[in-house]
Amino acid sequence: MWDQLPELVLTEIFKHLTRRDQVNSGKVCRSWNQALASPLLWRSVKVIIDVDVCGGFPLAKQLAVKYGQHMRRLELAWSRPYVLPRETRITCNAQAEGGAEFLIVIKEKDVQLQELILTNWVFSSKWGNRGKLLSTLANFLSSQQNLETLSLLNANLGVSDVLRILGATIQSCGNNLTFLDLRGAFKEWHAPHSNPRYLRLLGRLQALVMLSLDYPALSGGTLNALASAAPSMLRTLHISVRDSDSRQHTIANAAWHELSLACPKLIVSYTIMNISHYEDMYYLLLPSVPLGSFQMYSGHVWDQSRSRNFRSTIGLLIMHYTDTLARVMLQLQNNRELLDDLLITLLLRCKQLTQLQYDGILRNLDTLREICQIQADRKTCFRRINVKPRNVSTQNRAILDDISYQYNHVMAQQGVDFRIEDSASVLTFY
Known part of the structure; x- marks a missing residue:
């Protein structure tokens, strides 16, 4: 009966199996093997480097050889090292080398991806041969011609490693790359915002539509590079700001103004974490920033020696962004400032506002009644x-x-x- 199931049904079932079980399923009968070869099953592939390419199950040699030509989306991930048994960790120096072998196999098959995502590479530093893996990854990216999305989210790599990966990508498919995520790509103590090579690479991203990065990777030079590269294409700029980034450097309002003129459809999104005080905030909320989304997670540890002055922060949102602000999230737990009137003003003046989430204290429940009446x-x-x-x-x-x-x-x-x-x-x- 099982061998008579339609191929589409089998394919949907196989999607939920582990890679090891998928390979074993292909050995059951001819119809299962045929269903396993369906391109739909291999369009999107996730490879956990320190699990899927190890020991008795070399995924690179079994799956990539058979089905690699169907891949369009590839996620290369690392598991958390401490979830593995101690005896497994001792022998894990070969895992990065196995990941490199996997990349060599799919390059030899001329796999052309549209999306590449690196996940949890912060954990890759626990294994040996990391340099070889990064070098092989850059070599693989140099062969890609159709890549549209590159995500290095939380890769936690050195500046030179990130720029090597980014340079190989831009050299081969810079005219196609539309989505780039560099949040957490650089090690926390690295600030590449003034690196000449970094700025030159950004200046070559002519098709870029969406860019996500951390504040240390942002500067006036960054904005100028983006303005010269993709004036008619860039639509979204996501900026993540953390407490360790606070007041590291500032960006002139003139630089934002020039970028806004060059990219008239650009919308900026701020995600601010563990920064609560107005003096650490105001330099971000400049008049020329085309701000569309503002998310603020104030955290639970505040410097009690300074006033947080959330009123002034919300006041800047109302003053500068009435025509652009569409989404606001304020997580201000245990804040004692009176903000009721500013919430009402925000709703009335920001005509583009489609989402407001406020996690804080209302001094008067009549404020809620007024919001409902609005x-x-x-x-x-x-x-x-x-x-x-x-x-x-x-x-x-x-x-x-x-x-x-x-x-x-x-x-x-x-x-x-x-x-x-x-x-x-x-x-x-x-």
């Missing part, structure tokens, strides 16, 4: 309003029930998912 008057156009209050007293519960009763009907008429729940203290508007 939606009822169609001054905002959210599709979901979820309120999850925390530490609600009997009196406040009565107020919340009254708000729910007052606005349930009008929200239903507008097709809004409107709920007032318990716990978690999060206001979400979509």
Whole structure:
């Protein structure tokens, strides 16, 4: 009966098997082997280097040889070293070499990828032959002609290694590369923003549509390189800022202005982690930044010797970005500043706002009533309003029930998912 299942059904089943089980399944019968060879099954492949290319199951020699020509998306990952038994770790120096052999095999088969993702390469430093693997990876990338997406997310490599990978990619397919993710690509203490080779490489990305990077990889020179490379193409710039990046260097408003002129459709996204104080924030929120998304995770450890002054931070959002701001997330747990009035102003003045998530304290529940009335008057156009209050007293519960009763009907008429729940203290508007 199993050998009579349609090939499409078998293919869907095989998608959920491990690589080892897939190979064994192909040995069951002719129909299973034929289903295993379906190109749909091998369009997207994930290889865990220190697991899939080891010992008795050399994935590089068995799967890549048979099905490598179908690959279009490849994820090269490392598992966390400490999840492996001690006796396995002792013999793992050969794993990077096995990963290099895998890349050599698919290069010999002239595999042309559209997407390459490196995952958890921060853990690769635990194994030997890492340099050989990186060299082989750069050599493989030099043979790619159709690559559109390259992600080095959290690779934690040295500047020279990242630039070698990036240089090989740009040399072979720089005119096709549209998505580049460099967040966490460089080791934390490395700041490549002024590296001449780095800036030259960015200046050659003529087809780039979306770029994601950390603040240490951003500078006025970076913005100038992007402006000269892809003035009509660049649409999205994701910037991640962490506490260790705070006040490392600043970028002039003029540089943002020039980039905005060169890339008129550009939208900037900030993700800010563990930075709470206005003096560490204001230099990011310059008037010429075409800010579309602002996410702030304030963390749980704050310097109590300085005022956080969230009011001024939100004030800058309202002052500079009323025409561009579409998404705001403020995680300000245990903040005691009065922000109710600024939340209302944000909703009224930022006409492009489609999502607001506020994790913080409302001083007055009438603020929530006013927010609901703004939606009822169609001054905002959210599709979901979820309120999850925390530490609600009997009196406040009565107020919340009254708000729910007052606005349930009008929200239903507008097709809004409107709920007032318990716990978690999060206001979400979509």
